[in-house]
Amino acid sequence: xxxxxxxxxxxxxxxxxxxxxxxxxxxxxxxxxxxxxxxxxxxxxxxxxxxxxxxxxxxxxxxxxxxxxxxxxxxxxxxxxxxxxxxxxxxxxxxxxxxxxxxxxxxxxxxxxx
Amino acid sequence: xxxxxxxxxxxxxxxxxxxxxxxxxxxxxxxxxxxxxxxxxxxxxxxxxxxxxxxxxxxxxxxxxxxxxxxxxxxxxxxxxxxxxxxxxxxxxxxxxxxxxxxxxxxxxxxxxxx
Numbered sequence: 454x455x456x457x458x459x460x461x462x463x464x465x466x467x468x469x470x471x472x473x474x475x476x477x478x479x480x481x482x483x484x485x486x487x488x489x490x491x492x493x494x495x496x497x498x499x500x501x502x503x504x505x506x507x508x509x510x511x512x513x514x515x516x517x518x519x520x521x522x523x524x525x526x527x528x529x530x531x532x533x534x535x536x537x538x539x540x541x542x543x544x545x546x547x548x549x550x551x552x553x554x555x556x557x558x559x560x561x562x563x564x565x566x567x
Numbered sequence: 568x569x570x571x572x573x574x575x576x577x578x579x580x581x582x583x584x585x586x587x588x589x590x591x592x593x594x595x596x597x598x599x600x601x602x603x604x605x606x607x608x609x610x611x612x613x614x615x616x617x618x619x620x621x622x623x624x625x626x627x628x629x630x631x632x633x634x635x636x637x638x639x640x641x642x643x644x645x646x647x648x649x650x651x652x653x654x655x656x657x658x659x660x661x662x663x664x665x666x667x668x669x670x671x672x673x674x675x676x677x678x679x680x681x682x
Contacts, residue, residue, distance in 0.1 A: 457610070486669075493576075495657060495672040496611075511669060543610055554599055554661045554670055558610030 455479050459544050459559035466534040466566045474529040474562050476544030482557070483549040485527040489513065489540040490561075496543065502527055503549075534566045569594045571660050571673035579679040580648050588643040588676050590632075590658030600641040601659040601670070602632055611657060617641065628652070653680045 460475045478485065486501035488511075498511030502521040516538060518530040527546075531538060541563050545556040570593045580586055592598055599618055603611040615626025622634040632643045641658060658673040 488672075493674055495571075495674040496670075497672075498669055501669065545610075554601065555613060555616060556603075556611070556670070558612070560608075560610045 457544055457546055457557050457559035459542075459562050461562060462560070463563050464565070466531075466564065468534060468536060468566060470534050472531050472534065474531075474542055474544075474564070476527045476529065476559060477525050478527075478544075478546040478557070479525065480546060480548070480557065481524060482546035483524070484547040485521065486511070486545050486547075486556070487517070487519065487527070487529045488543045488545065489538075490543060491540050499529065499542075531564075534564075536566045538564065539566045540564060569598070569660050569662070569671045571658050571671055573656075573658055573673035573676050575676045576674070577677045577679065579681060581681050582650050583647050586643075586645045586648045586652070586678070588656050588658075588678070590641045590643065590673060591639050592641060592658070592660040593639065594660055594662070596662065599661045600632075600634060601661075602626065602630070602641075602643050603657045603659060603672075604628075605655045605657065605675075607654070614643070614656075648678075648680055650680045650682060653678055 457478045483504045487499040488496040497513045500519040502508045508519050541561050544559045547556050572591045601616045602614040605611045617624050617634045655675045655677045657675045659670045661670045
């Protein structure tokens with residue numbers, strides 16, 4: 454039972470490059486979300502999805518895109534990386550009957566933008 | 568807007584001592600409240616949650632938390648800390664499902680356990 458799988462675990466980018474952080478879950482959870490974690494700021498919601506084909510913005514969506522073509526996958530795209538996007542990114546999922554609030558987290562992806 | 572305050576950035580306790588981590592929230596209605604724990608290099612894991620009913624909730628690893636509406640608090644407690652409890656702890660608040668289902672996290676409290 455893999456839970457929530459994030460790839461890659463580590464990535465270094467140059468300013469202006471684009472990349473995709475992958476997130477997959479095998480629990481058939483309807484709700485998926487992306488957070489970024491920065492020192493002293495806790496976790497901030499970037500984007501979330503309540504089901505396949507449905508996405509919405511969170512607290513800090515600028516510079517990121519998401520899509521949800523399947524229940525299992527929820528990739529996060531950085532269109533043109535900036536140093537301010539250096540962070541640790543967490544994907545999380547939740548079943549709808551938990552109120553979409555009882556989250557299972559992936560192990561995180563550490564991104565450095567030079 | 569909802570918010571969470573964890574006033575203690577870093578706490579150090581001795582193994583075997585009791586622990587209380589503070590959490591204060593701001594929310595206009597009855598909140599859903601959560602405590603998550605993050606071990607080094609790992610994602611967050613749910614410790615316990617409060618939705619309704621008994622204001623004292625039990626979680627995993629021997630943790631408990633008490634919801635006090637009058638104080639807008641949801642403090643986490645453990646009677647006897649183990650060295651493996653060293654981690655970062657996050658309090659979170661959300662609205663009821665269907666209204667504001669997005670979680671708002673506090674900034675975290677890092678727990679150090681001395682032997």
